[in-house]
Amino acid sequence: MKRTLLAVLGAISLSACAQAPEADATGTPLKAPVVSSPMLPATPEPAEGTPEARALAAVRTLNPNLQPEQIGAAPLPGFREVIVSGQVVYVSDDGRYMFLPGQGGALYDTVSERSLSEASLAGLRRDLLKTIPASERIVFAPANPKYTVTVFTDVECGYCRRLHSEIAEYNQQGIAIEYLAFPRMGIGSEDYNKMVAVWCASDRKQALTDAKAEKSVPEHDCKNTVSMQYNIGQRAGLTGTPMILTEDGTQVGGYVPPAALRETLDKLAAEKAEPAAVGNAAPGGNAAAGG
Structure with missing residues (x-):
């Protein structure tokens, strides 16, 4: 979750390919003008024990090297407004909660170090994924998988x-x-047509492998669910590919290397098992019953 929040703040890359940029009437992507500006002095450290200091400490739970441009009163009571890496973050005056508005934003609890928004989003994603038949997924699996993840992908x-x-x-x-x-370039694009060809191939796994290796996949059209999958990806909040989702709908990437993904999945499984273990513990510990 920290990686996602840091990506929103512009502090790291989520290792994902963005959707197609906006284009002009000819289809040429629009480019922002390059503007140079002088370096600004760092924001002074706020006085210890103040709401501003707690806000700064909260932001730095994500990355101790983050340097805000500005910290001040927020337009909503009980919060400080922090500007970091060109993004606005709202932090509760006690420093516990951070709210990142906008696309990809979240309400983050700095004590439990988890997104309070993710649970709702995960439930939505889980329900959306259930609408896609298993027959429409291209599956690469070991004989006895420990975990299964869904990956929204693009061939380019x-x-x-x-x-x-x-x-x-x-x-x-x-x-x-x-x-x-x-297909990041949208429905009807060349990218979309390539993915339709993959999903219409007699051997989808080989066709997908070939397409990702820039090998030619014979054009083929059929009744398919590529548009449906694309629309569900958008409804699930996808902003770039790949997007990796666990079985309960939790987003864990972006591209994540194999060993790191296994480590993340193990950690999530342990966190999920921990409350259950606490709830099943007998009151008073393991004391033997008297006779």
């Missing part, structure tokens, strides 16, 4: 290609990959 995305080139390593880590289509 560099990070998607990198992930697929390591598919055997994911399987060796006990991870099954279930691919869904998300």
Whole structure:
């Protein structure tokens, strides 16, 4: 979750290929003008024990090297407004909660170090994924997978290609990959047509592997669910590919290397098991029953 928040703040890359940029009437992508500006002095450290100091400490739970440009009163009571890496973050005066508005934003609890928004989003994603038949997924799985993840993918995305080139390593880590289509350039694009050809191929796994290796896949059209998968990806909040989702709908990437993904999935499983273990513990510990 920290990686996602840092990506929103512009502090790191989520290792994902973005959707197609806006274009002009001729289809040429619009480019922002390059503007140079002088370096500004760093914001002074706020006085210890103040709401501003707690806000700064909260932001730095994500990354101790983050340097805000501005900290001040927020337009809503009980919060400070922090501007960091060109993004606005609202932090509760006690420093516990951070709210990142806008696309990809979240309400983050700095004590439990989790997104309070993610649970709702995960539930939505889980329900959306259930609407896609298993027969419409392209699956690469080991014999007895420990975990199964859904990956929204695009055949032309560099990070998607990198992930697929390591598919055997994911399987060796006990991870099954279930691919869904998300042509980043949009429905009707050349990218979309390539993905339709993959999903209409008699051997989808080989066709997907060939397409990601820039090999020719015979054009073929059929009744398919590529558009449906694309629309579900948008409704699930996808902003770039690959997007990796756990079975309960939690987003764990962006591109994540095989060993790191296994580590993340193990951690999530342990966190989920911990409350259950506490709830099942008998009051008073393990004292033996008297006779």
